[in-house]
Amino acid sequence: MRILFFGDIFGKPGRMILLTHLRDIVASTKADFVIANAENLADGKGLTEKTLKPLFAAGVDAVTGGNHLWDREESHDFICREPRIVKPLNYPKSAPGHEVYTIRKNGFELDVISICGQIFMPPCNSPFEAFEGFLTTRIESRPLFLDMHAESSSEKRAMGWFVDGKATLMAGTHTHIQTADEEILPGGTAYITDVGMTGSHDSVIGVRKEIILEKLTTSVPRRFETSDLGLMVNAIIVEANPDSGQAVSIERLRYKVEV
Numbered sequence: 001m002r003i004l005f006f007g008d009i010f011g012k013p014g015r016m017i018l019l020t021h022l023r024d025i026v027a028s029t030k031a032d033f034v035i036a037n038a039e040n041l042a043d044g045k046g047l048t049e050k051t052l053k054p055l056f057a058a059g060v061d062a063v064t065g066g067n068h069l070w071d072r073e074e075s076h077d078f079i080c081r082e083p084r085i086v087k088p089l090n091y092p093k094s095a096p097g098h099e100v101y102t103i104r105k106n107g108f109e110l111d112v113i114s115i116c117g118q119i120f121m122p123p124c125n126s127p128f129e130a131f132e133g134f135l136t137t138r139i140e141s142r143p144l145f146l147d148m149h150a151e152s153s154s155e156k157r158a159m160g161w162f163v164d165g166k167a168t169l170m171a172g173t174h175t176h177i178q179t180a181d182e183e184i185l186p187g188g189t190a191y192i193t194d195v196g197m198t199g200s201h202d203s204v205i206g207v208r209k210e211i212i213l214e215k216l217t218t219s220v221p222r223r224f225e226t227s228d229l230g231l232m233v234n235a236i237i238v239e240a241n242p243d244s245g246q247a248v249s250i251e252r253l254r255y256k257v258e259v
């Protein structure tokens, strides 16, 4: 079975990339499952029903969140109602949303979970304890997808070793910058520190670069605006054995597109 995962989809340009190109990308990668990180879907800040539904209609099977998942207060109800949105496992139980979603497709099954890092991130519980807790309460064992949403590459690397042999794949997100360290770990887990962002790359992680440069050079806060220049797909395609849950290959996708 083949799993296609897009890193943080940033704003309207990121959404347009998927709406315009997803069908072709699925055909060329022969993907069975399509997952995307959607914490920046609505102008970089959270997601809304209006911004997410077209992606589901276009063929996305499930989305993961992150620290920005709840930025839109008006969407909390939707996040509770929509099981295909997966919130980080190590946030309080009272935070709106579901912790795991099982995709059943093409005769295969895949559990989708997400965990946030603690280093240089908003407060959350231990990602390691949360993963262990998830495994102990799991009733059925099936192939497992983990989005490790974290700033620190060391924390993501450590989590990779922690879940090796237990998850089919661990894909890092949140930095919006793709890393070139994809590999299959010894226990059979496909790993990458960060998948990167699907959106504008002639920007500073999705925001118009002039705004961030002015903010950083003057130390005066500025209102962020989504950039639409230099659009790129940043994703991975992973092949896995559906019976053992072990990964066979991982390949990075990173290329320019127009919408």
Ligand SMILES: [Fe+2]
Pocket (backbone or CB within 6 Å): 008, 039, 040, 066, 174, 175, 176
């Ligand atoms: Fe993000």
Ligand SMILES: [Fe+2]
Pocket (backbone or CB within 6 Å): 039, 066, 067, 068, 149, 174
């Ligand atoms: Fe994030």
